Amino acid sequence: MSKKCKDNEVNIAVLNTRVKSIESFVENMNKNHLPHIYEKLDNIDIKLTKLNIWDKIKSIALIIASGIIGTLSTYIFLK
Numbered sequence: 595m596s597k598k599c600k601d602n603e604v605n606i607a608v609l610n611t612r613v614k615s616i617e618s619f620v621e622n623m624n625k626n627h628l629p630h631i632y633e634k635l636d637n638i639d640i641k642l643t644k645l646n647i648w649d650k651i652k653s654i655a656l657i658i659a660s661g662i663i664g665t666l667s668t669y670i671f672l673k
Contacts (some may be wrong), residue, residue, distance in 0.1 A: 599667070
């Protein structure tokens with residue numbers, strides 16, 4: 595067998611090993627981590643839908659205020 599064929603066989607074996615490790619990683623993520631992440635996102639979504647209009651307005655106002663404060667402090671710091 596030529597050297598090129600042996601090199602190709604080694605490359606294929608390395609590639610197979612990498613694919614198997616990636617497959618096991620994805621399987622691990624699907625079984626162990628993603629269900630918890632989806633559960634937390636669902637809880638956040640449920641909490642947001644339960645907020646009344648005034649709580650939503652206050653949340654938006656706080657986000658805007660923190661953005662303005664951050665912008666002003668950056669401007670003052672860089673000046």
